[in-house]
Amino acid sequence: MSASHELDFGTSRFSILDPPSSGGMFALDAEYRADQAPQKVNLLMGAYRDDQGQPWQLSSVTEAKTRMNLHSCHHEYLPIHGNPVFLEAAREVLFGHEISEHGRDSIVSIQTISGTGANSLIAAFLNRHTMPSNIWLPDPTWMNHFDIWQAAAPGIKVQKYPYYDGLTRSFDFAGMMRILRSKSSEHDAILLHACAHNPTGLDPSEEQWEEIALFCKEKMLFVIFDSAYQGFASGDLNRDAWPVRHFFTHRPIEFAVCQSFSKNLGLYGERVGALHVVVSRETSLSASLTAPVQGHLVDLQRAMVSMPPLFGCRVATEILKSTNLQRLWKMDLLVMSERIKDMRKALYNALVRLKTPGTWEHITEQNGMFSYTGLSEDHVSRLRKEHHVYMLPTGRASICGLTAENIGYTAYAIHRVVVDELAVVEFDLHDQSRI
Ligand SMILES: Cc1ncc(COP(=O)(O)O)c(C=O)c1O
Incomplete structure (x- = not known):
C-alpha cells in the first residue's frame, strides 16, 4: 500500500499541508x-x-532591441543546452578572451533560467552524479540558496560557514577558514559569491581569495561560484571576474560558475544566464570529460525545464557580440x-x-x-x-x-x-x- 493511502486526508488531501513560511x-x-x-x-x-x-x-538594451528586427523574430525552441553563440559570448564576459579561447576544451557551458536555474542545475547534477557529503554555504547568504539546495539536492547536507563578523561589521575571513579547515570533508562542495556578496556587500581581498583557492585545492573541494553581480562591485566587468579567472589560471581545480545577466543587463524578468562547469585542465583528460558532463547536464535540464527561454538571450547576444553595444553596456554599468x-x-x-x-x-x-x-x-x-x-x-x-x-x-x-x-x-x- 502506498504512503498516501495510510494518511487520513479528511475532506481534502491538502489539509495535511504545514502552514507555509x-x-x-x-x-x-x-x-x-x-x-x-x-x-x-x-x-x-x-x-x-x-x-x-x-x-x-539600459541604453545598450534599448539600442539592441532597436537593431533587432522584432517583428520578424521567430519563436522556435532553442536547443536544450541553449544558444551556442550566446554561450560563447557569456563565457568570454566571465572568463575573458584568453581563457575562453584556450580553455574551450575544459569548460562546459549550458544556458539556464538565469542564476537561479544555474544554481538549481548544478545542485541537482552534484546530487545525482558526484554526491559530495556537504554543501558549504556562507552565513549569511542569499536566502534562496538554502531552498535551492534543499529542493534540488536532498541527498547533500547543507552546512554553513561564518562569513560576517557582526561586531566589526566586516568579512570574517578567520572564522570562515577556521570552520572550513576543521569541519569540511574532502570532496565537499562550497559556494562562494564571485563578487558583491549578497547580503553583506563584503568580498575577500585578492590575498584572501588566493588562500581560499589554495585551501580548496588541498581539500579537493568542489567550488561553485555564484556570479550574479559582475560589474556591480567595481563597475568593471574584468575586475569583478578576477576571482573566477584566478581560480582557473592559478589552481588546477575543477569548479562551476552560475552566471546571471539579470542585474548587470537589467534583464530580470527575461531569465538570462548560464552554468559553466570547468573540468580538469590536463589535456589528456579534459577531452574525455566534457562530453559526459554536458550530456548529463542536458538530461537534467530536459527534465527540469526542457529548453531555456529565447527572447532575453537574443537581446544579450546582440549586445555581447557587438563591440559598440558592449561599449555602451560598460557605460551603463x-x-x-x-x-x-x-x-x-x-x-x-x-x-x-x-x-x-x-x-x-x-x-x-x-x-x-x-x-x-x-x-x-x-x-x-x-x-x-x-x-x-x-x-x-x-x-x-x-x-x-x-x-x-x-x-x-x-x-x-x-x-x-x-x-x-x-x-x-x-x-x-x-x-x-x-x-
Ligand atoms: C547571490 C545571488 N545569486 C543568484 C541570484 C539569482 O538571480 P536570477 O535568478 O534573477 O539570476 C540572485 C538574485 O537576487 C542573487 O542575489
Whole structure:
C-alpha cells in the first residue's frame, strides 16, 4: 500500500499541508505596495532603480532591441543546452578572451533560467552524479540558496560557514577558514559569491581569495561560484571576474560558475544566464570529460525545464557580440554602480550630519547593490511600522531604492529609531538604579 493511502486526508488531501513560511521578502514587498503613506521607501528588492525610483532600461538594451528586427523574430525552441553563440559570448564576459579561447576544451557551458536555474542545475547534477557529503554555504547568504539546495539536492547536507563578523561589521575571513579547515570533508562542495556578496556587500581581498583557492585545492573541494553581480562591485566587468579567472589560471581545480545577466543587463524578468562547469585542465583528460558532463547536464535540464527561454538571450547576444553595444553596456554599468556609490556616500554623510549614534563607515566600504546596515530586527520593524521605510529583517538594505529625494527622510528615520532605542535603554537603566 502506498504512503498516501495510510494518511487520513479528511475532506481534502491538502489539509495535511504545514502552514507555509510567511513569504519573506515578497510578503514585505506586498506590504510596501499596500502602504498608502506618500513618504514610503522601498529598500527591499535586489533590482536597480534610477534616481526617480523607477526600473531602468539600459541604453545598450534599448539600442539592441532597436537593431533587432522584432517583428520578424521567430519563436522556435532553442536547443536544450541553449544558444551556442550566446554561450560563447557569456563565457568570454566571465572568463575573458584568453581563457575562453584556450580553455574551450575544459569548460562546459549550458544556458539556464538565469542564476537561479544555474544554481538549481548544478545542485541537482552534484546530487545525482558526484554526491559530495556537504554543501558549504556562507552565513549569511542569499536566502534562496538554502531552498535551492534543499529542493534540488536532498541527498547533500547543507552546512554553513561564518562569513560576517557582526561586531566589526566586516568579512570574517578567520572564522570562515577556521570552520572550513576543521569541519569540511574532502570532496565537499562550497559556494562562494564571485563578487558583491549578497547580503553583506563584503568580498575577500585578492590575498584572501588566493588562500581560499589554495585551501580548496588541498581539500579537493568542489567550488561553485555564484556570479550574479559582475560589474556591480567595481563597475568593471574584468575586475569583478578576477576571482573566477584566478581560480582557473592559478589552481588546477575543477569548479562551476552560475552566471546571471539579470542585474548587470537589467534583464530580470527575461531569465538570462548560464552554468559553466570547468573540468580538469590536463589535456589528456579534459577531452574525455566534457562530453559526459554536458550530456548529463542536458538530461537534467530536459527534465527540469526542457529548453531555456529565447527572447532575453537574443537581446544579450546582440549586445555581447557587438563591440559598440558592449561599449555602451560598460557605460551603463558605470551609471548604475556610480549611482549606488553616490547613494552610499550620501546616506553616510546624512547620518554623520545628524550625529546618529554608532559608526557608519561600513555603508561606504561595502560593495554592490546591498548594504548590511547593522540595524537590528527591532530597528527594521520600527522603520517599517513608524516611518514606512522597508528593508529586510536582517538589516539588509538595497541601496538602489535610495534617491536624491528620499535619502534625507531615510537617514532621518534611521536616526530616529537608533536614538529612540538608546533613550529606552537609558530610561531602563535610570529606572533600575532607582529600585
Ligand atoms: C547571490 C545571488 N545569486 C543568484 C541570484 C539569482 O538571480 P536570477 O535568478 O534573477 O539570476 C540572485 C538574485 O537576487 C542573487 O542575489
